Amino acid sequence: MLFDVSDVRKEGDVLIEQDMNNVSDEAARRERQMMIGQIAKELGLSERQVGQAAGLLDEGNTIPFIARYRKEMTGELDENSLRDIEERLSYLRSLGERKREVIRIIEEQGKLTDELRGQIVGAVKLQEVEDLYRPYRQKRKTRASVAKEKGLEPLADWIMEQRRGGNPEAEAGKYADPAKGVESVEQALQGAQDIIAESIADDAAVRSWVRQYTASQGILVSEAKDKEQESVYENYYSYREPVHKMPPHRILAINRGERENVLKVGIEVDAACIHAHITRKLIKGPSPVKELLEAVAEDAYKRLIAPSVEREVRGEMTEKGENQAISIFSGNLRSLLLQPPVKGRRVLGVDPAYRTGCKLAVVDETGKLLEVAVTYPTPPHNKKREAAEKFKELIAKYGIQLIVIGNGTGSRETEQFTAETIAEIGDPGLAYLIVNEAGASVYSASKLAQEEFPDLDVAERSAASIARRVQDPLAELVKIEPKAIGVGQYQHDVSQRHLDESLKAVVESAVNHVGVDVNTASPSLLSYVAGINSTIAKNIVKYREENGSFKNRKQLQKVPRLGAKSYEQCIGFLRIPEGENTLDHTPIHPESYDVVSRLFKELGLALSQIGSKELAPVLAAQNPEELAARLDVGVPTLRDILESLQRPGRDPREELPPPIFRTDVLKIEDLAPGMELQGTVRNVIDFGAFVDIGIKNDGLVHISQLSSSFVKHPMDVVSVGDNVTVWVLSVDLKKGRVSLTMRPPRE
Incomplete structure (x- = not known):
């Protein structure tokens, strides 16, 4: 024998496999190019930019690295654009996988047509794919499936033919068979109607139209479950607003009220208009089954389509609210992380409290802890004289130039005491500052804080963290889980996975924007540098120490x-x-x-x-x-x-301008309309900004008062940490609220 047949078979298999791989590669290239084209169109970028960015991301490059060091390749895309590309690329790839899976399942059922394949392949949203897949999805027992088991599908087909002649009752009589569970003509007709109703409800075009109509024309209605119950949701006890006009923060507020079982929420829509649309699609013309089909259209919408479409529309509303909330939190967090460091000062950090006393921590110019102490200037102890002596002792001993007070429990009483002590000392170079202590307790109880300050208790660690926050906000705040830093709105009501991913990206962006001193950085700070994970960060510190x-x-x-x-x-x-x-x-x-x-x-x-x-x-x-x-x-x-x-x-x-240092305290009783004040923006939300003006509670500048011109969103005007000039609009002593404006009063 000159040759072995098995060798030929092996060679043939290799060639076939190579051909299949070539086909597969070509299909993958076409799919990738389609994705790039779609993303470019959506984001208003060139296909070359998107393609280069996608290639760099696929090679494992980080977004900060690409944005900074691969500008020629991407046409100088910034981090935001690169993250948008990464997000859309991930979505479209998941969409592609889902399309292939759906096509495979339908093909295995022997029901895949060229037209259906084309519709699935051409879908640009996951919802479109799921709508197309819906008729072929394995369902639990339904009225329609029971009717099919009883052999009523041919009757449903006869009704859908909508013949000009014929009698529905007479036709249904052929299927009335108690042995099959069909006791009467009426049961036969009802079963056939159930089959048709499910078919209508599974129609992708019908569902898409109803969903779009509900989103554009629906009214969200909120009512109190108990109108006598007092709650923070009283504004929504009898509330109506068009779905498409609802601002994100209101969506999340109403969702929370519903989740806490205070509100009953739903969407009202013109059902008659929807019935008419479905009927036009369903009924071909006059026939003996016209009235039956009109009833089917109404049943399909009311029983099968409306509940699921309302869930879907409310899900889209919630997603809109969550995206905005996460965007606001991310913007505020970035501004907070990039606050200017107060360098070259020895700082006395104060973690205020009532019963347990104010914990003190002295740090030098580099943040090194020098001494801790505790004093009791606040109620119920009110040991102001002893506390003042301790303050003066530490200030003199270490040459303290700045006292930093956390804004937690007892902060304003501590602030009053601090201002009085500074006045007694009479040093013009000594001042105090109130800082947002959000997350300090989370850090102080963490394993990281225990390793950093093993000999301190939780409150003492918190005082040290508060002191360091002004010396280098970025280096200190990266030690805290980002979502524990309270500069957002409704952060507990959003997807925690999405929130964590977004906030981590913000911290990473801020750290790489500033840069890191590799010889002083903590593992926490190093772990946010592009390309460095927590293991490498610890190894860098260990190598440095050794x-x-x-x-x-x-x-x-x-x-x-x-x-x-x-x-x-x-x-x-x-x-x-x-x-x-x-x-x-x-x-x-x-x-x-x-x-x-x-x-x-x-x-x-x-x-x-x-x-x-x-x-x-x-x-x-x-x-x-x-x-x-x-x-x-x-x-x-x-x-x-x-x-x-x-x-x-x-x-x-x-x-950036340094924070506002204070030497004297301001009380709400001191305020009067028209008074001009200097303040620091503490939080920015959808409807305005909260500004620290030195009183117990931050004042609110409503979005309408941020500028003399139209403001689309508060973040377009102010950022967390900004020093702003404000004027008092009104004071509510009973509720402790102050309304402020940034619009200068007329001369």
Whole structure:
């Protein structure tokens, strides 16, 4: 035998497999291109931008790295655009998987037509796919399935033929058979109607139209379950609003009231209009079964379509509310994290309380804990004299320049006491500051805090955290679970997974925007650097402790588990202020160090001039476009390099105004309409902003009072941490509420 048949079979199998792979690869490429085209259209970007971004993401690059160091490839897409692409790409890929699964299931049932396949493949939303799949989904026992088991499907088909002649009762009489469970003509007709009603309810086009009509024309109605019951939901005890006009915060408020069993909520819609639409689709013309089909249309909507469509529409409303709430929380969190650090001051942190006393913590300029103590200036103890002596002792002993008070229980009494003590001392350089202590208790009870301060109790750790929050808000706040930092609205009412993902992305963005000193950063801070996970972060700190401070960026390649890809992603965001190479203290990536060398050679400069006063104006005078062509480098990259070299070691947060320091306390009784005050924005929500003006409760600037011109959303005007000038509009002493305005009074 000249050859073995089995070898031929093997070769044939290989060729077939290769052909199948080629077909599969080609299909995958087409699907990917369709996704890229769809995303580009949705986001208003070019297909090249989306394609390059998708490719970089698929290669495992992080969004901060792509946004900063791959600008030429993406056309300078920012982090927000890249996250939008990542999110849509993930959605569309999941959608593609679901389409394939649905097609497979329907094909196995032997019911897949070319038309149905085309509809499924062309669907752009998961809801569309599920609507198309609905008739083929395995259902639990329904009235229609019971009727089919009794053999009534042919009767339903006869009715749907809508013949001009014939008698429905006479036709139904053929199926009346007690042995099959059909006791009468009426039961036979009812069973056939149930089959038709389910068919209508499963029709994708009908469901889509009803859903769209309900969303655009429906009225959300909220009523009290007990009108005598007092609650925070009284505004919604008898409330009506068009579904499409409801603002996100109101959706979530009503949802919460319903969840707490205070409100009864539903959607009212013109059922007659929907019946008419279904009837037009269903009835072909005059026939003996017309009245039967009209009844079927009404039953299909009322019993089968309306309940599920209302759930779907309310689900979409909730998703809208959640997305907005998460967006607001994310924006507020970023502003809070990027508050300017108060450097070069020794700080006395105060965690106020009543019964257990005020815990004190002194930290030096670097945040090192020097001493802790406890005093009792607040009720029920009221030991103000002893507390004042302790304050004065610590202030004198450590040269305290700033007292930082948490805004928790007893904060305003502690603030009053602090202001009186500062007045007694009479030092013009001494001031106090109220900070948001949200999350401090979460941190102080955490394993991280126990490791950091093993000899302190929970309240003492909290006082130390409060003190450090002003010295470096970012470094301290990253130790706390992001959602525990109270700068949102309805954060407990949203998808916690989505919230966690969004807030983690915000922290990551803020950390990489500022950059991290690799020789002082905690594992918590390092873990948010692009490409670094918690294990690598701990390994960096361990290597630092065992080998001393890092002298250059290359040393980080020796850290266990920090591989080539992680190094590429993280190294540009890690800083070494006192390192051997000045460039290691800049955001310039080591891959561009050669560009810097060629740049300095081109301009006749020496690298030793980096950081000097004479260098900045020389670099500022350069034309990036012309210079980039000579250096054979991308314009965006060169532009970033020039900016970094002009201000090496720059902290972008330092360009923001510092927080407002106070020396005296203000009471609500001191306020009067028209009074001008300086305040700090503590929280921004859909309907306005809360501003700390130095009284017990923050004042509210309603969205209508944020500006003399129209404001679409408060975040367009103010951010958390902003110092603002406000005027008192009204004061409610009984409720302790103050209404403020940022619109200057007329002269």
